[in-house]
Amino acid sequence: MTATAGKVTMAKALNAALRDSLAADERVIVFGEDVGQLGGVFRITDGLLADFGDKRCFDTPLAEAGIVGFAVGLAMSGLRPVVEMQFDAFAYPAFEQITSHVAKLRNRTRGQLSVPIVIRVPYAGGIGGVEHHCDSSEAYYAHTPGLKVVMPATVADAYSLLREAIADPDPVVFMEPKKLYFASEEVTLPATMPGFGRAVVRRPGRDATLVTYGAAVPVALEAAEAARDEGWDLEVIDLRTIVPFDDETVTASVRRTGRCVVIQEAQGFAGVGAEIAARVQERCFHSLHAPVLRVAGLDIPYPAPKLEHIHLPGVDRILDAVARLQWDDQPDPTWVAA
Amino acid sequence: MTTTPQAIRRASPRTNRAAARPEPAAPLLPSPEPVRLLDEAGRRVSPECAVRDYPEPPTETLRELYRRMVIGRRFDVQATALTKQGRLAVYPSSRGQEACQVSGVMAVRPTDWVFPTYRESVALVSRGIDPVEVLTLLRGDWHCGYDPAAWRTAPQCTPLATQTVHAAGLAYGEAHQGRDTVALVFIGDGATSEGDFHEGVNFAAVFRAPVVFFVQNNRYAISVPLSRQTAAPTLAYKGVGYGIASEQVDGNDPVAVLAVLANAVEHARSGHGPFLVEAHTYRLEPHTNADDASRYRSMDEVETWLGRDPIARLETYLRGAGALDDAAVDAVAAEAEAYAADLRTRMNADPVVDPLSLFDHVYAQPTPQLLEQRAQVRAELAAAEEGEA
Numbered sequence: 255m256t257a258t259a260g261k262v263t264m265a266k267a268l269n270a271a272l273r274d275s276l277a278a279d280e281r282v283i284v285f286g287e288d289v290g291q292l293g294g295v296f297r298i299t300d301g302l303l304a305d306f307g308d309k310r311c312f313d314t315p316l317a318e319a320g321i322v323g324f325a326v327g328l329a330m331s332g333l334r335p336v337v338e339m340q341f342d343a344f345a346y347p348a349f350e351q352i353t354s355h356v357a358k359l360r361n362r363t364r365g366q367l368s369v370p371i372v373i374r375v376p377y378a379g380g381i382g383g384v385e386h387h388c389d390s391s392e393a394y395y396a397h398t399p400g401l402k403v404v405m406p407a408t409v410a411d412a413y414s415l416l417r418e419a420i421a422d423p424d425p426v427v428f429m430e431p432k433k434l435y436f437a438s439e440e441v442t443l444p445a446t447m448p449g450f451g452r453a454v455v456r457r458p459g460r461d462a463t464l465v466t467y468g469a470a471v472p473v474a475l476e477a478a479e480a481a482r483d484e485g486w487d488l489e490v491i492d493l494r495t496i497v498p499f500d501d502e503t504v505t506a507s508v509r510r511t512g513r514c515v516v517i518q519e520a521q522g523f524a525g526v527g528a529e530i531a532a533r534v535q536e537r538c539f540h541s542l543h544a545p546v547l548r549v550a551g552l553d554i555p556y557p558a559p560k561l562e563h564i565h566l567p568g569v570d571r572i573l574d575a576v577a578r579l580q581w582d583d584q585p586d587p588t589w590v591a592a
Numbered sequence: 593m594t595t596t597p598q599a600i601r602r603a604s605p606r607t608n609r610a611a612a613r614p615e616p617a618a619p620l621l622p623s624p625e626p627v628r629l630l631d632e633a634g635r636r637v638s639p640e641c642a643v644r645d646y647p648e649p650p651t652e653t654l655r656e657l658y659r660r661m662v663i664g665r666r667f668d669v670q671a672t673a674l675t676k677q678g679r680l681a682v683y684p685s686s687r688g689q690e691a692c693q694v695s696g697v698m699a700v701r702p703t704d705w706v707f708p709t710y711r712e713s714v715a716l717v718s719r720g721i722d723p724v725e726v727l728t729l730l731r732g733d734w735h736c737g738y739d740p741a742a743w744r745t746a747p748q749c750t751p752l753a754t755q756t757v758h759a760a761g762l763a764y765g766e767a768h769q770g771r772d773t774v775a776l777v778f779i780g781d782g783a784t785s786e787g788d789f790h791e792g793v794n795f796a797a798v799f800r801a802p803v804v805f806f807v808q809n810n811r812y813a814i815s816v817p818l819s820r821q822t823a824a825p826t827l828a829y830k831g832v833g834y835g836i837a838s839e840q841v842d843g844n845d846p847v848a849v850l851a852v853l854a855n856a857v858e859h860a861r862s863g864h865g866p867f868l869v870e871a872h873t874y875r876l877e878p879h880t881n882a883d884d885a886s887r888y889r890s891m892d893e894v895e896t897w898l899g900r901d902p903i904a905r906l907e908t909y910l911r912g913a914g915a916l917d918d919a920a921v922d923a924v925a926a927e928a929e930a931y932a933a934d935l936r937t938r939m940n941a942d943p944v945v946d947p948l949s950l951f952d953h954v955y956a957q958p959t960p961q962l963l964e965q966r967a968q969v970r971a972e973l974a975a976a977e978e979g980e981a
C-alpha cells in the first residue's frame with residue numbers, strides 16, 4: 255500500500271484496510287448496500303469500485319439475509335467475501351444466515367467446508383441517530399459459537415484488526431463504532447498490532463481496572479483521567495476482540511488492582527459485560543476487595559436523540575461506580591438490605 | 593377479462609426491460625399446464641398434444657434413471673424401517689418423489705453443485721454418496737456425514753429456503769472464477785413462502801447466476817396444504833416477477849422431469865441466468881416417521897397418488913419401447929435388494945463417536961475457553977471411566 259502517516263480517521267483506516275486486502279488477495283470481494291458508486295453511507299468503501307472494478311466491489315439488492323447467504327455461497331466457491339451491513343439494526347434480517355450457517359458450517363462439516371466471511375457492522379450510538387440506527391448488538395453474535403467478534407476502538411486497531419479479520423480462516427463479525435468513524439489519531443499505516451484474543455492495557459493504573467471495548471473505550475479513558483482528581487489511579491483494558499476473549503490480561507490486571515468495573519454501551523442485562531463480570535469473579539475472587547460492577551446502557555430500546563445522553567454510560571456514571579468499590583472497606587450501600 | 597399466460601407474456605414487451613437485459617433464451621412464464629412426456633399409463637404423449645415439447649432424453653439415460661429410482665425407493669423403504677428399529681432418530685421419506693429426486697442429480701454433472709434439503713436422501717445416494725454417510729445426520733453421529741467439498745454437494749439443509757441464497761452465491765462465485773459450474777437447489781413447496789427463497793431467486797436473477805431452483809411441490813409442508821402457501825396460479829409463476837425463466841412439470845413423469853431439468857441446466861450453463869422448475873408430485877409417507885398424516889389428509893387422496901407411481905410409469909414406457917425386459921427388471925430389483933441388505937448390515941454397527949471431537953471445528957483453532965472446556969470434559973470422562981472400573 256501507499257503508506258500513510260499523520261492524522262488519520264478511523265473511516266480512512268478502514269478504507270485503507272479494505273483497499274490493502276483487495277490488493278493483497280484476489281479472492282477478497284466487497285459487497286453490500288450502496289458500497290459501490292456511493293462508497294457506503296459512511297464512505298468506508300469510498301473509491302474501491304473505481305480502483306478494483308465491479309467484480310471486486312459491488313452493490314447488491316436490498317436484502318440482508320441475501321447478502322450474507324450469498325457470501326456463504328461465495329466462500330464455498332473459494333472467495334473471501336467482506337460484506338457491509340448498512341447499520342446495526344438492519345443486520346437483523348441476516349440473523350438466521352449468520353447463526354445457522356455462517357457460524358456453524360465448519361462444525362457441521364467437520365472442517366470440510368469453512369466460510370471465512372467478514373460481516374462489517376457499523377454499530378452503537380452517540381451520533382443523534384433516529385431509531386433503528388444505534389443498536390449495540392454485539393451480545394447476539396458473541397453468544398453464537400463459531401463467530402469471532404471484533405470490536406476496534408482506535409484508528410490503528412481498526413486497520414490492523416480488519417486486515418486480520420479478512421485473513422482469518424473463521425467468520426468474523428466486525429463491529430465499527432460509528433461515533434468514532436471521524437475521530438482522527440496520529441498513526442502510520444499499515445499498522446501491525448497484536449492479533450485476535452489479545453487485549454491491551456490502554457492506560458496502566460494501580461487502584462482499579464476498567465474493562466471495556468469498542469465505542470466505550472474513549473469514555474473509560476476519559477473517566478480514568480478525571481479519576482486522577484479524586485485520587486484514583488485507574489487501569490483501562492481495551493479488549494479489542496470479545497471472541498476470542500483474553501482472560502489472561504483481564505485476570506492479571508484485576509488480581510493486581512483488586513477492583514474492577516466493566517463498561518459497555520450496550521444495554522446491560524444478559525450482555526457481554528455480565529459475562530466479563532462473571533469471569534472476573536470466578537478467577538479473581540480472592541483478590542477482590544469489592545464486587546465487580548457494571549456500567550452499561552439502560553435496559554430500554556435505544557432512546558430518541560434528545561435522550562440518548564441519559565442512556566449512554568458517561569464519565570460520571572463510571573466515576574460513581576468507581577466510588578462504590580468499597581474504598582473504606584464499607585459494604586456498598588446499594589446492596590445492603592434496608 | 594381473464595389474463596392468460598400468453599396475454600401476460602405479450603404484455604411484457606422487451607422495451608419495458610432495462611436496456612442492458614438480453615432477451616431471455618426461454619419464456620419467463622411456465623407452460624399453462626405441467627409438462628408431460630408420458631401419460632399416466634406410461635404412453636408417450638405425442639408432440640402435437642404436448643403443452644410444450646422437450647427433447648426426450650436418450651434411452652440409455654432413461655434406463656439408468658429407472659435403475660436409480662428403483663434403488664432409491666428400496667433405500668427409502670429401508671431407511672423408514674431403520675427408524676422402527678431405533679437405528680435412525682428420524683427419517684423424512686421421499687417415497688413417490690423418486691422421479692424428482694433422481695432426475696435432480698442426473699441433470700447435473702459431478703462438477704456441478706447440488707444444494708439438498710433434509711428430504712433429499714434419495715437424491716444424495718443417487719449422486720453416489722455412501723448411504724451410511726447420507727444417514728449420518730439422521731442417525732445422530734454428526735451433522736453432515738459426507739464431504740461436501742469432495743461431492744460438490746452442500747450439507748442437507750434444514751432451515752427452510754436458506755440454501756437458495758447459498759446456491760446463488762456459489763454459482764456466481766464459480767462464474768466469477770471462470771468456471772462453468774451450475775448450482776441446482778432443491779426446495780419444497782412450503783419453503784417458497786420463506787423470505788430467503790425470494791432473496792435467493794432475486795440475487796441469482798440480478799447477478800445472472802447459473803442456478804436451477806427445483807421446487808418439489810409435494811402438496812404439503814408437514815400438515816399445511818399448498819393453498820396456505822400461495823395464491824399464485826402455480827409456484828412456477830413466481831419466477832416471472834424476478835425476470836427468470838420458469839417451467840412446471842408433472843413430477844411423477846420421470847421422462848418429463850429429466851427433460852425439463854436438462855433444459856434448465858443447459859439454459860443456466862450457457863449464460864442465460866437462473867431457471868425455476870416446479871414439479872407437481874406427492875409425498876406418500878407422512879412428513880417424517882414421527883408425523884401422523886391422518887390428522888390432515890385422507891387415505892383416498894393417498895390412494896389416488898399411489899396410482900400415479902413414477903417408477904411403474906417409466907417401467908411401462910421402457911418395456912413398450914423394448915428398452916426393458918423381465919430380465920433387466922429382475923436384475924435391477926436384485927441390485928436394489930443387495931444395496932438395502934448391505935445398508936442394513938452396516939447400520940447395525942454401533943458408531944463410535946468421540947466426545948472430545950465436540951471441540952474440533954468450532955473454529956479453525958480452538959479458543960482458550962474451548963480448550964478449558966475440553967480439559968473439563970476429558971476429566972469428567974476419565975472420572976466416569978474410573979468409576980466404572
Ligand SMILES: Cc1ncc(C[n+]2csc(CCOP(=O)(O)OP(=O)(O)O)c2C)c(N)n1
Pocket residue numbers: 711750751752779780781782783784810812813814875879
Ligand atoms: C425456517 C424453518 N421454519 C420451520 C421449520 C420446520 N419445518 C421443517 S420441514 C417443514 C415443512 C416444509 O415443507 P416443504 O417446504 O413443502 O418441504 P417438504 O417437507 O414437503 O419436502 C417445516 C415447517 C424449518 N425447518 N425451518
Ligand SMILES: [Mg+2]
Pocket residue numbers: 780781782808809810811812813814
Ligand atoms: Mg412440501
